[in-house]
Amino acid sequence: MRRFVIRRVRSLLDRSNQHHHHYKNNPFLLSSQYQSRFLSSTSVLGSSSSPMAPAVTVDTINPKVLKCEYAVRGEIVTLAQRLQQDLKDNPGSHPFDEILYCNIGNPQSLGQQPITFFREVLALCDHTPILDKSETQGLFSTDAIARAWQILDQIPGGATGAYSHSQGIKGLRDTIAAGIEARDGFPADPNDIFLTDGASVGVHMMMQLLIRSEKDGILCPIPQYPLYSASIALHGGTLVPYYLDEAAGWGLEISELKKQLEDARAKGITVRALCVINPGNPTGQVLAEENLREIVEFSKQEGLVLLADEVYQENVYVPEKSFHSLKKVSRSMGYGEEDISLVSFQSVSKGYYGECGKRGGYMEITGFSPDVREQIYKVASVNLCSNITGQILASLVMSPPKVGDESYDCYCAERDGILSSLARRAKTLEDALNSLEGVTCNKAEGAMYLFPRVQLPQKAIKAAEAANSAPDAFYCRHLLNATGIVVVPGSGFGQVPGTWHFRCTILPQEDKIPAIVSRLTDFHKKFMDEYRD
């Protein structure tokens, strides 16, 4: 059934008129492709009064921008925002009283509380004059005050408002490197750390470095987090898909990697890198150590840069699995700097901390020659540095309170409370989804998402086609209109052609889960009753 077609992410505004019949072959088909044909005829302001043609129209902007897609903030979310406004303006106008944003991994937007110690340190670093005031002792824990002093000592002049070194403050990179060493049991070098405004910026930097033209390809899992397809499109490269095996719990098979790599090469694509997302987004699997070893070996043999998206490293919910970094795995195989080029991405947005709005993160770059590293540094320097609050938070995340610190018990309670609740929510939602007619859902072993497959009846598929919509987007739109629950169609992440999925976060607070389950179950039953073949 699978057709392993290597193709570039298709244009949002592709003007060819046949594209609404193509979805059966295209793992990336987005619902917005159906909509955009109408949007694109919007007239351009000013064209009548200006003596020249208008300065910019969609026909004259960079076509790579047009090609780029980012479904997790796409059309369904725009509709949700409109409904939310409706509810505010006309309470009771919809069959629900709130919008539940399950489209994006944004825990604090759904009520998750930040870790107290982290925020204490950030506040103290923002307004340092209070550090030696007596009232401060009553408001902040002693280890937060000590940590703030320690961080200020690492910043030249204690100036948290100054641009830092373009890789980030050296002392914070020391702390992060020590955290990586403690995690992996192998050395980490602070000079390999580049602090970034979230992980996305690091991914863009690597794509910018590696992609020269559409003849350069990046191997990405399908389904994938659409940052990858978006960034590859923006940089004009080719996404080379490798399919995760849904029947094997979204397993990553080396034979599939090899096949896709060879197919791409046969088509004249220079495959430059292999992206691995572990734990998986949107798929939630946690890769086994043995599997990671195979991935390292494959990358080394094939001369691929290994791009390791490890932002969910703290989000593992099943006792039989644990997180292993690709750096640890490669070092444990005896491979060093000379053997493999590896970039590991980490973020303050995920884990138990969920500090999305702080835009902190780092990439650890190993196995690159000094002259290439110099180029990476140069690109980092063009944006001067990442935000210092995010830098500080990245250091805290990699070096939380320790046994004996005043905050330790509170920190552990907060962390464990969040992680165990996430595990319970994942299980409840997974069970609920699996109980629905025609729906199968793999376990969320990690990360923050479920990615159920929905066996849509032919009647629903036909109705979607008639509505000029992708079938999964049609389902998601109906779900939103009926329940206020916002999920993202599988086509935004890529899926085996002819299969339909959606991504749903496990992030709503636990007391909301029963209502979500019952709304979802009711909706699905009605949908099937309407469209069952």
Place this chain on the structure above:
Amino acid sequence: MRRFVIRRVRSLLDRSNQHHHHYKNNPFLLSSQYQSRFLSSTSVLGSSSSPMAPAVTVDTINPKVLKCEYAVRGEIVTLAQRLQQDLKDNPGSHPFDEILYCNIGNPQSLGQQPITFFREVLALCDHTPILDKSETQGLFSTDAIARAWQILDQIPGGATGAYSHSQGIKGLRDTIAAGIEARDGFPADPNDIFLTDGASVGVHMMMQLLIRSEKDGILCPIPQYPLYSASIALHGGTLVPYYLDEAAGWGLEISELKKQLEDARAKGITVRALCVINPGNPTGQVLAEENLREIVEFSKQEGLVLLADEVYQENVYVPEKSFHSLKKVSRSMGYGEEDISLVSFQSVSKGYYGECGKRGGYMEITGFSPDVREQIYKVASVNLCSNITGQILASLVMSPPKVGDESYDCYCAERDGILSSLARRAKTLEDALNSLEGVTCNKAEGAMYLFPRVQLPQKAIKAAEAANSAPDAFYCRHLLNATGIVVVPGSGFGQVPGTWHFRCTILPQEDKIPAIVSRLTDFHKKFMDEYRD
């Protein structure tokens, strides 16, 4: 004497062997071009042990990355960092005891203190549980507490750790729009505001939108802030230079704009936008309202997007000049949305606040069609949102304390103290530079820099050539080695071929200025004694 050559920013690692004789025609020549020929032969790690070619070498990375240059964090700064380490390891090893970083507009790194009110609000928004504790009253001003509550009310769930709307938190954009209205006396729409991690990100977004290939050109002042040349290079476009008239206080002449535009068009370049930096960086001029009107008229007539870098809008030091935004000027001419496409960039890094490390800023986008705006929004959404701390700070900068607020007097004293001190420092340094043999320096009417011209003797130019260095970089390197003062060679900003300049910030604290003046004067005298023809 001027040769108005339109050329792309030249490659750092251009392998052609003749490039060190080209500098006389090239406004962008960087000293690192001389160095890089040696760097580029660095051997690549792993090439011996790997079964395949190494995954990445400088020969196989994106050539646009190679072409990109960013002098303000370039070779001279790297040398300075080495000297600083030397001083730490071996005190007394150099004829100075500290490095003075005058290479970049980074006020707090040189001791400028943040505005208390701004930092109080940031701290309170970071750690909200203290907002209603009694000790907090003793540590924070009442208006900072009130403002923090107000901001939290604008953030859904008060979640400062959540991703926001991709344009930024709506309530903060309302505040910023109100600030723009108060500044300009014309309406501003919060939906036109895109909050960004510093102004640089906004500039990159616009370049990404506008540049399709090297046939697309962007008119930029020469000298220019090298973010523009770097961003244009990274996006593969062509920088179309227009020269500011040094003899007329770095004036911007429309005839020059017209000439360069026509030359570029004759060469098949589609000129898409005109960048204006006002107050000027690195040149410090403040453009007169009449001049700005001509610029608006020119952009409108020629169908150019007007990119207004207005990040120094609060930095004006002379009573005879004041800042006028290009939006205000265009609206005062009766031009609205239909007439001109205008993007204004603002940042929290400059002004009297100088909060570089917070990476806050915004762009206000007017005169774009809805479908183009949708594309800009999509690109913004791929990075989810800018950091919330920076967003909050951007709102504070556009809405500082008002008469009657508890913080008002303190805020005014801090602001006025910084601005008047900057004005004094600018004048002292300008006078000192003008007293040097062969040096002429225009007034810094605004911004944070002086950009003196140095008439280098032929003997120095020959010595630089023999040292494989650009003459201005040769001068700056000697200055650094002799005094510890870090400035940036004019070639990093572009200059009329055959003229030599450097950029020096006015940011060292006032008590250091006399020593800087005397070190600079001594050095220059010795340099001239050694190289005078």
